[in-house]
Amino acid sequence: MPAVSELLRVATAGSVDDGKSTLIGRLLHDTKSILEDQLAHVAETSERRGDGYVNLALLTDGLRAEREQGITIDVAYRYFQTGAAAGAATGVATGAAAGVAAGAATAAVELDASAASFRGGRKFIIADTPGHEQYTRNMVTGASTADVSIVLIDARHGVSEQTRRHAYITSLLRIPHLVVAINKMDLVDYSQDAFESIVAEFTDWATRLALSDVSFIPLSALRGDNVVERSDSMPWYQGPSLLYHLEHVVIATDRDMDDVRFPVQWVVRPMSDEHHDYRGYAGQVAAGVIRPGSEVLVLPSGRRTRVAAIDTYDGELELAFPTMSVTLRLEDDIDISRGDLIAGADEPPTVARDLEAMVCWMSEQPMRPGGRYAIHHTTRAAKAIVDRLEYRVDVNTLERDPDAGTLELNEIGRVHLRSSTPLVVDPYARNRTTGSFILIDEATNDTVGAGMIRSAR
Amino acid sequence: MTPGPQAHVTTRSTYELSHLQALEAEAIYIMREVAAQFERPVLLFSGGKDSIVLMRLAEKAFRPSRFPFPVMHVDTGHNFPEVIAFRDQLVERLGERLIVASVQDSIDSGRVREETGPRASRNRLQTTTLLDAIAQHGFDAAFGGARRDEERARAKERVFSFRDDFGQWDPKNQRPELWALYNGRIRRGEHVRVFPISNWTEMDVWQYLAQERLDVPSIYYAHTREVFARDGMLYATSPHIELLDGEAPFAASVRYRTVGDMTCTGAVRSTATTLAEVVAEIAATRITERGETRADDRVSDAAMEDRKREGYF
Ligand SMILES: Nc1nc2c(ncn2[C@@H]2O[C@H](COP(=O)(O)OP(=O)(O)OP(=O)(O)O)[C@@H](O)[C@H]2O)c(=O)[nH]1
Ligand SMILES: [Mg+2]
Numbered sequence: 105m106p107a108v109s110e111l112l113r114v115a116t117a118g119s120v121d122d123g124k125s126t127l128i129g130r131l132l133h134d135t136k137s138i139l140e141d142q143l144a145h146v147a148e149t150s151e152r153r154g155d156g157y158v159n160l161a162l163l164t165d166g167l168r169a170e171r172e173q174g175i176t177i178d179v180a181y182r183y184f185q186t187g188a189a190a191g192a193a194t195g196v197a198t199g200a201a202a203g204v205a206a207g208a209a210t211a212a213v214e215l216d217a218s219a220a221s222f223r224g225g226r227k228f229i230i231a232d233t234p235g236h237e238q239y240t241r242n243m244v245t246g247a248s249t250a251d252v253s254i255v256l257i258d259a260r261h262g263v264s265e266q267t268r269r270h271a272y273i274t275s276l277l278r279i280p281h282l283v284v285a286i287n288k289m290d291l292v293d294y295s296q297d298a299f300e301s302i303v304a305e306f307t308d309w310a311t312r313l314a315l316s317d318v319s320f321i322p323l324s325a326l327r328g329d330n331v332v333e334r335s336d337s338m339p340w341y342q343g344p345s346l347l348y349h350l351e352h353v354v355i356a357t358d359r360d361m362d363d364v365r366f367p368v369q370w371v372v373r374p375m376s377d378e379h380h381d382y383r384g385y386a387g388q389v390a391a392g393v394i395r396p397g398s399e400v401l402v403l404p405s406g407r408r409t410r411v412a413a414i415d416t417y418d419g420e421l422e423l424a425f426p427t428m429s430v431t432l433r434l435e436d437d438i439d440i441s442r443g444d445l446i447a448g449a450d451e452p453p454t455v456a457r458d459l460e461a462m463v464c465w466m467s468e469q470p471m472r473p474g475g476r477y478a479i480h481h482t483t484r485a486a487k488a489i490v491d492r493l494e495y496r497v498d499v500n501t502l503e504r505d506p507d508a509g510t511l512e513l514n515e516i517g518r519v520h521l522r523s524s525t526p527l528v529v530d531p532y533a534r535n536r537t538t539g540s541f542i543l544i545d546e547a548t549n550d551t552v553g554a555g556m557i558r559s560a561r
Numbered sequence: 562m563t564p565g566p567q568a569h570v571t572t573r574s575t576y577e578l579s580h581l582q583a584l585e586a587e588a589i590y591i592m593r594e595v596a597a598q599f600e601r602p603v604l605l606f607s608g609g610k611d612s613i614v615l616m617r618l619a620e621k622a623f624r625p626s627r628f629p630f631p632v633m634h635v636d637t638g639h640n641f642p643e644v645i646a647f648r649d650q651l652v653e654r655l656g657e658r659l660i661v662a663s664v665q666d667s668i669d670s671g672r673v674r675e676e677t678g679p680r681a682s683r684n685r686l687q688t689t690t691l692l693d694a695i696a697q698h699g700f701d702a703a704f705g706g707a708r709r710d711e712e713r714a715r716a717k718e719r720v721f722s723f724r725d726d727f728g729q730w731d732p733k734n735q736r737p738e739l740w741a742l743y744n745g746r747i748r749r750g751e752h753v754r755v756f757p758i759s760n761w762t763e764m765d766v767w768q769y770l771a772q773e774r775l776d777v778p779s780i781y782y783a784h785t786r787e788v789f790a791r792d793g794m795l796y797a798t799s800p801h802i803e804l805l806d807g808e809a810p811f812a813a814s815v816r817y818r819t820v821g822d823m824t825c826t827g828a829v830r831s832t833a834t835t836l837a838e839v840v841a842e843i844a845a846t847r848i849t850e851r852g853e854t855r856a857d858d859r860v861s862d863a864a865m866e867d868r869k870r871e872g873y874f
Contacts, residue, residue: 111580141852166713167732168863178735180716181709183762227580229760241737245719248739356577370593374626382625388590388741393576417621425576429589429622442597466737480742483597542742549746551737 109225115247118256119266120235123287127325129160134332137184164232176234179246187225240514241466253279259292269499275313280358282318290324296340359426364392364448367482384431390537394424403445403528404455409436443484445528453530456560463519465511467552481541491520532556588757592622598745602630602702608644609820611706631658637683637822638665639801647778662694679803682824692728710762714866726750728872780817783831794827827854
């Protein structure tokens with residue numbers, strides 16, 4: 105359990121009762137991340153409910169309504185850490201166990217950890233999302249920030265509509281890594297045939313999706329097969345356990361380090377005498393590597409300048425990269441405010457008012473073609489008119505329906521929008537920050553749509 | 562404790578952040594979003610370790626300017642004196658504005674009724690004091706130091722957590738929260754609770770305190786204190802708690818893992834007198850922070866959810 109480890113965000117997905125919550129409970133349990141009082145509580149609640157076994161799903165189903173109905177309604181976030189050294193020949197199970205057990209002994213040293221021990225382990229944020237179609241928007245919430253999506257499939261039922269919906273959303277959201285976890289293998293006698301026919305079915309359907317990295321793992325969340333340790337029940341399976349896979353998936357190359365994208369969030373202008381002339385632009389680096397001297401473009405104005413310095417509370421930096429929060433000082437005195445974007449001069453983003461985007465609708469009130477919404481894109485807020493729906497996607501067949509007219513709750517389609525002010529955008533496929541937006545109903549202030557930009561003019 | 566907080570960036574060849582750096586960057590971003598999106602934010606400061614981290618994050622987000630919001634403490638009147646002293650010193654050193662909202666005032670003005678008996682606590686009364694102060698000052702956003710790893714209802718809460726004009730949280734109807742696009746739109750009278758360290762664990766907080774060399778109130782370290790045992794926890798004797806029959810005070814070496822009202826916060830036996838020793842003890846413990854030290858969560862299965870629905874922190 106080194107002090108410096110890499111953060112990995114994981115989200116589960118899949119149909120109701122396919123075992124998402126149970127799987128997360130199992131991961132936490134088998135990595136010894138559940139403390140005694142939590143486990144005692146779960147055991148006692150399971151007993152009281154007459155579950156007949158320790159229902160690990162109760163670890164994440166924390167709301168009263170969820171426990172009453174035995175389903176997940178909203179995303180729960182859980183955290184755990186392992187100390188497996190990359191590529192350790194001993195395998196993941198011992199790595200994880202050692203990481204946990206060694207925690208106490210190494211803690212004192214941890215505080216001295218230097219950059220050298222960086223490759224020591226991973227810290228996981230796992231989002232347990234609901235499988236119910238009704239709560240798809242909560243699934244999208246949990247998945248939008250994920251590095252890895254685990255889509256579960258019940259081995260008895262195979263690929264269902266929800267499997268397809270969630271795999272499609274995973275691909276739309278460009279979650280870089282997908283794990284298809286074929287669960288409840290214990291209920292199909294750990295059959296290789298059952299596993300392979302689901303793999304074939306999924307693969308066949310998914311050829312039309314933009315999925316770059318897909319792995320298939322047969323497991324039993326209930327019994328723990330192939331979750332943390334490789335299972336003896338499935339000798340035909342040669343791949344890694346789920347945890348091993350999560351510990352080793354390479355995410356460092358997922359971010360764009362080439363073209364700088366820095367949405368200005370906050371202008372730092374101290375009113376004190378001491379810092380009278382200070383003017384800095386604070387924000388979080390969305391892409392690229394920024395150095396003092398870097399030539400940059402300020403958009404939408406199009407003014408060119410150079411970075412004079414990268415400031416932080418801890419002093420000036422030599423370079424800044426995603427996802428650091430820093431303050432930039434620029435060489436020239438340019439009028440810049442929140443919502444502007446500082447970009448690399450080479451491959452600038454597009455300044456546009458007309459957007460074409462895939463939109464996931466999240467409100468009981470259907471999308472109103474011709475209607476006006478508030479739009480939040482990076483740090484800029486504007487208004488947008490929904491010009492028209494080009495087509496709605498049938499998540500089952502991936503067919504496009506050009507006559508749909510509107511989007512209802514949890515439907516996805518390609519939408520033309522016009523913004524009241526120019527936005528500085530990239531295609532979502534290129535950058536998840538400058539390519540995404542949300543739509544807000546101004547009457548209710550609810551977030552009603554999630555948009556992923558395809559093109560802009 | 563060798564490396565300064567920034568030793569990392571320039572020495573590393575690949576462009577990767579450690580988990581603490583990533584969490585810090587996310588928290589700073591969230592704080593700046595609030596400053597930009599709201600007119601009257603406030604930072605709720607308890608004097609505990611999580612809110613000490615929030616204060617450092619606010620320094621990182623806004624220096625060399627002052628914080629674009631005041632700091633507010635809801636004082637139950639039953640707080641640890643060490644914590645109150647620490648609070649005053651910290652705010653003074655940072656040169657920020659402190660507002661104290663007092664539960665005693667709420668009692669005196671008849672807004673709430675003091676509980677009585679040996680198990681009386683002002684923990685629940687704080688909610689009214691907090692909501693009244695938010696209304697009185699017109700705050701539209703309030704930073705809190707709650708973490709999702711603390712408790713199962715909190716594990717469900719958004720970073721921007723919407724409260725209606727009664728201060729209520731509706732866990733079954735939370736706004737979608739996508740990417741880092743936080744929707745801070747509200748109407749008059751409503752407000753948003755914002756949790757910049759939602760994704761931090763107890764261990765992250767301690768590691769960060771160590772990395773930043775931050776001071777914490779002395780009660781976080783082992784000290785000898787007169788305590789008594791109740792419901793499997795050790796409570797400090799104080800004028801605010803009546804003893805039940807058979808409860809006998811004794812001296813013990815203890816520290817606190819959380820800082821709350823004296824009437825509902827338990828101590829743990831400990832000999833850890835340095836930060837490194839505290840971290841080592843926490844790494845070895847098999848009981849959660851709130852499970853070990855908070856009586857307020859033991860009332861029922863959904864005690865926290867119920868309190869949060871009413872507007873609790
Ligand atoms: N036999 C068997 N049962 C399982 C397995 N995984 C989960 N289950 C059971 O399937 C049921 C549903 O599991 P959950 O984990 O609650 O399902 P979920 O996917 O989280 O459901 P939602 O969150 O409501 O979408 C429970 O009764 C589990 O015990 C498994 O590997 N084998
Ligand atoms: Mg579930």
